[in-house]
């Protein structure tokens with residue numbers, strides 16, 4: 352388990368992207384250097400008594416400097432320097448994220464990171480090494496959890512491929528950041544404005560069908576329905592599947608139990624906390640019937 356740092360850190364940039372998405376850069380060397388792929392942060396807006404709870408956000412990227420927009424995805428000369436900047440890719444969905452969008456360079460936020468277990472617990476890394484290819488599958492803002500895993504896989508010489516779906520093309524943010532790390536990118540939009548028209552799980556299903564006999568590991572982050580559909584596809588084709596789960600979070604530290612999901616076969620009881628045992632779970636352990644989750 353990596354050490355977590357809870358500090359007040361400075362905003363260096365808050366760049367608007369398409370579709371109500373923003374890329375927030377924070378000067379947070381300790382958090383950036385400690386983060387493993389798939390871990391998340393809790394962000395606290397300072398001086399806002401109307402937004403008390405911290406907001407969970409995946410760590411999208413870590414880098415030595417805030418990269419200029421056109422250099423995004425190219426690590427270049429900075430690749431060997433220790434990361435100092437931690438980036439969060441977020442979408443405005445409610446009050447907290449709307450206030451985040453108002454942050455300007457020089458403002459401060461509270462940042463607790465890194466939190467949770469990422470995609471590369473030792474047994475998962477072994478699973479990735481045994482696979483012919485790792486399929487990174489995501490919908491909407493779930494993309495934020497997958498850039499660091501894509502890089503880690505590329506560094507380890509493990510081939511990966513990105514399947515990315517959104518409602519419209521404006522949701523397909525950050526694609527260029529993946530280009531240097533993955534062997535191929537398949538896009539899908541529900542309105543057909545970019546890539547396959549429909550859900551991204553459709554081209555994923557076709558890919559698995561066309562490549563029967565190959566061994567894949569799926570790493571998935573996105574809305575509940577997409578996680579469940581991907582887990583079912585993986586099971587049907589006999590592939591391992593890791594899912595990064597989302598849930599409302601009170602504390603992010605394992606104390607309030609508000610983020611618990613129902614699981615089976617873990618050997619640790621019927622519930623696990625997304626913030627501490629997750630957010631990444633073996634899909635086989637997750638009980639997918641959502642109505643079975645009681646209010647805690």
Ligand SMILES: Cc1cc2nc3c(=O)[nH]c(=O)nc-3n(C[C@H](O)[C@H](O)[C@H](O)COP(=O)(O)OP(=O)(O)OC[C@H]3O[C@@H](n4cnc5c(N)ncnc54)[C@H](O)[C@@H]3O)c2cc1C
Nearest residue numbers: 406407408409440441442444445446447448495597598599
């Ligand atoms: C481990 C984890 C990682 C996440 N990573 C990212 C990320 O990288 N980028 C990003 O934009 N968002 C991410 N989220 C979701 C993000 O935390 C919520 O969108 C945010 O907290 C909403 O805050 P708000 O005040 O704007 O919205 P609220 O006013 O609190 O809610 C607005 C709407 O968003 C829904 N919502 C709120 N919180 C969550 C949540 N935790 N999970 C699912 N739905 C939620 C509510 O049900 C409601 O419909 C992540 C969530 C988790 C648990």
Ligand code: FES
Nearest residue numbers: 603605607608626
């Ligand atoms: S958010 Fe409080 S226990 Fe997970």
